Amino acid sequence: MRDLGVGFKYLVKGQRWVARHGKQYEFGLIPGLITLVLYTGALVALAVYGDDFVTWATPFADDWSSPWDGLLRGFLTVVLWALGMLLAVLTFTAVTLLIGQPFYESLSERVDRDVSPDGTAPESGLPLWRELWISARDSLRIVVRALCWGVLLFALGLVPVFGQTVVPVLGFFVTGFFLTEELAAVALQRRGVELRDRLTLLRSRRTLVWGFGTPLALAFLVPFVAVFLMPGAVAGATLMARELLGEETVGEGAAQDETEGENVTA
Numbered sequence: 001m002r003d004l005g006v007g008f009k010y011l012v013k014g015q016r017w018v019a020r021h022g023k024q025y026e027f028g029l030i031p032g033l034i035t036l037v038l039y040t041g042a043l044v045a046l047a048v049y050g051d052d053f054v055t056w057a058t059p060f061a062d063d064w065s066s067p068w069d070g071l072l073r074g075f076l077t078v079v080l081w082a083l084g085m086l087l088a089v090l091t092f093t094a095v096t097l098l099i100g101q102p103f104y105e106s107l108s109e110r111v112d113r114d115v116s117p118d119g120t121a122p123e124s125g126l127p128l129w130r131e132l133w134i135s136a137r138d139s140l141r142i143v144v145r146a147l148c149w150g151v152l153l154f155a156l157g158l159v160p161v162f163g164q165t166v167v168p169v170l171g172f173f174v175t176g177f178f179l180t181e182e183l184a185a186v187a188l189q190r191r192g193v194e195l196r197d198r199l200t201l202l203r204s205r206r207t208l209v210w211g212f213g214t215p216l217a218l219a220f221l222v223p224f225v226a227v228f229l230m231p232g233a234v235a236g237a238t239l240m241a242r243e244l245l246g247e248e249t250v251g252e253g254a255a256q257d258e259t260e261g262e263n264v265t266a
Contacts, residue, residue, distance in 0.1 A: 007211025007240065014236020015229065017111060024107050028231025031100025036227050038095070039088055046084045050077050083154055085221070086171060087147070092226055093182040093233075094139040101132055104234045108186045111238040115249045122191045131189070138185060138195045146178045176213030177202065179220070183213075183237035184244075191245070201244050212240055 018025040054076045061069045097104055112121035124131060153171050157163040181202055188198050202209050216233055220226040242249050 001207060003205060003207035004211035007208040007213070008215060010236045010240040010243075011212050011216060011233065012236070013239055014111075014234070015232035017114070017235040017239075018107075018232045021110070024110055025231050027103050028100070028107055028234065029227060031096050031103055032227035032230040034099055035092060035096040036224070039092060043084060043088060046081065050080050050084075054080060079154065079157065082157075083150060086150055086153075086175065091143055091146070092220060093179050093230075094143055096230060097182055097186065097234075098132070098136055098139055101135055102128065104186050104231075105131070105190070107231060107234055108190065108238045111235045112187070112242070115239065115242070117248050117250050124190045124192065134189060135185070138189070139182065141195060142178055142181060146174075149174045149178075172214050172217050173210055175217040176210050176215075177206070178213075179217055179233075180209045180213035180237065180240075183233050184241045186234055187238040187241040188245075191241075193245075205244060208240070208244075212236065 018028065051073070054073050058073060058076065061072055064072070109121040109123075113119050126134075153167055153174070156170075157167045159167075181198060184202070185195075185198060188201075193201070216229065219229055239249065
């Protein structure tokens with residue numbers, strides 16, 4: 001369970017890093033703002049036309065007596081909105097990273113150079129178009145996986161009591177895992193780590209990933225918060241990726257070093 005705290009420390013370290021590098025932070029806000037406008041429009045459309053969609057999708061309830069038809073459709077409208085919010089949280093990072101690939105790639109490299117003992121950062125050596133293609137392809141695969149989980153959680157959410165208590169908690173942990181994968185991919189892809197290997201790497205330290213991603217998933221429920229936390233999240237994921245790969249980290253980025261020091265003191 002100690003990894004939960006270490007993961008959260010990396011999230012905090014990332015925010016602290018961008019706070020000390022104002023110019024990098026300002027550039028990192030641009031992709032998030034663009035994505036926010038797009039997603040706000042989509043969610044507004046869902047709110048406006050959600051009732052009509054549910055009514056169209058449930059013609060069998062037309063002959064039901066009141067209030068059962070209204071209760072069913074009201075419940076399904078709420079579930080549809082909740083699912084839309086879940087998918088927005090799951091895909092916000094992927095879309096933002098795709099739009100802001102050059103911005104976040106530069107930010108991640110800067111973090112690597114800042115905390116690397118020799119002041120260097122790994123480079124993929126690939127042209128920009130190739131990096132964009134790989135990022136888009138891998139993001140699509142992650143979104144498909146996330147959608148599968150979303151459908152499963154939606155189905156489980158219909159189970160009385162269990163669906164209203166356990167399922168929301170599971171949803172945040174699942175969301176946190178996929179958020180972390182998307183964010184860490186910026187640094188790991190630059191190191192030539194393929195998607196399958198990235199998932200294996202993250203699964204080997206699930207509690208670390210949950211400690212980083214689950215609080216972020218909760219924060220990302222507030223769209224404006226997501227925009228402002230995004231640059232620091234990329235920086236924190238880069239620091240965490242270094243630990244996952246066993247790379248030495250110096251300076252303020254060494255969250256694990258601090259934890260080990262606390263354990264020795266204790």
